């Protein structure tokens with residue numbers, strides 16, 4: 434025990450043994466909803482997940498995965514991978530980026546910190562550039578926060594502002610980009626009326642431009658760099674509303690994948706490249722899809738693509754995206770301090786851990802799970818395996834993704850008996866659900882279910898325990914609904930496809946031959962959420978959870 438009295442040592446659980454092999458399976462985007470034709474999990478053949486649900490009623494339940502249960506501002510906020518995995522790994526509920534930025538804007542504290550002071554030094558002579566996802570999805574960013582920041586920065590001396598937009602269609606309905614751009618344009622008109630030279634300078638769809646993650650495809654970030662920094666893009670328009678409307682006319686165009694464009698003046702010159710002396714803010718609060726751009730903006734030594742120019746700028750993130758890398762070094766709002774995660778405790782208590790997913794979800798079971806921290810706690814106790822994702826495709830084309838490969842790695846890790854915890858994320862229902870392709874999402878759900886089976890079979894062989902859960906809903910509801918829950922139709926009478934996550938709860942199931950007899954879900958925490966899972970898993974490893982963790986979901990009864 435250190436002089437502060439803190440110790441990593443966990444107390445032994447009074448009834449549950451140590452040393453069991455536990456598989457922790459997170460199905461990404463797998464919620465529970467009414468069974469109908471838009472519930473791809475219901476439509477798909479999912480015998481393994483069905484048997485968990487129907488087999489042992491006291492070992493299957495639902496947990497909350499959205500809203501305040503995962504630290505989001507309101508109950509209208511759908512869950513997402515960051516907050517879901519943070520809660521699963523950290524066992525407590527932290528006010529998340531969305532909420533922290535709201536508070537900092539409301540109190541004005543956002544303008545009082547080092548980050549704002551840093552960028553403000555450019556206002557007199559340089560341009561302020563704001564780069565971020567333009568929607569009210571609330572997963573990576575929110576339009577109202579951008580609007581407040583624009584107002585606040587201009588009131589504090591920003592004379593020339595350029596906004597570099599990324600259209601969404603993934604956390605919000607496809608096609609909604611036009612409305613968001615119009616709203617932003619109206620705000621910029623008002624700023625111009627007040628003497629601020631404010632314009633949209635570039636844009637593109639989030640999956641095509643800038644917002645790659647976990648270094649799956651640096652070309653995505655390069656396309657953004659070319660437009661935002663160099664002012665170069667294949668498409669040039671006089672206004673962003675025109676750009677988005679025109680680019681959406683292409684066959685199969687959608688907001689997520691709009692190509693990069695720049696806004697040009699009457700002489701055809703880009704209105705807002707980023708140059709020496711400018712200030713830049715990346716407005717997303719969520720880390721995973723901003724960290725690559727943050728590296729490109731901040732690192733002097735950088736070899737991921739040819740930046741052509743590396744302007745001397747004053748840069749701040751909305752948040753610091755990686756506490757371990759201290760990236761970016763300047764930021765407007767301090768991120769949640771997610772400390773003492775279950776992963777860190779467990780390695781200090783002798784639990785050997787294996788974690789695996791494919792690239793697009795790799796950081797979810799490592800970085801997010803560990804409280805937005807990259808790297809190992811104790812390399813000799815942990816092994817993290819990343820299976821390369823396909824890149825340059827939309828996942829409805831290959832909906833099985835790498836589920837089988839992830840399951841094989843997990844199986845081998847389990848059968849090797851080298852690890853006590855084998856943790857995976859199975860991406861299919863989420864990544865394919867986001868494409869809005871119902872047929873493909875059904876295939877995706879089946880593939881994820883088959884992967885679960887392979888992992889559970891391995892657990893059976895070694896006498897282990899399984900915990901199967903999800904981080905938030907997605908594939909269980911693929912249609913936008915009215916208040917009564919009926920599918921909404923668009924003007925042409927077609928259903929409105931829901932590409933986003935949902936507000937639904939997610940299942941959690943426990944079992945396996947190693948589960949001590951008498952272990953079952955408690956009945957006294959009906960409102961339990963993802964943050965209750967960490968204590969549950971610590972118990973199954975034979976430990977009591979720290980006293981400030983959300984309570985365990987299980988109890989041990991005599992039978």
Ligand SMILES: O=C(O)[C@H](O)COP(=O)(O)O
Pocket residue numbers: 461462512513514515572573603604722863867
């Ligand atoms: O980044 C994304 O792909 C979506 O905005 C949210 O999905 P995730 O939270 O499941 O990653």
Ligand SMILES: [Mn+2]
Pocket residue numbers: 461462513514515517863904905
């Ligand atoms: Mn997710």
Ligand SMILES: [Mn+2]
Pocket residue numbers: 462514863864867907934
């Ligand atoms: Mn998702």
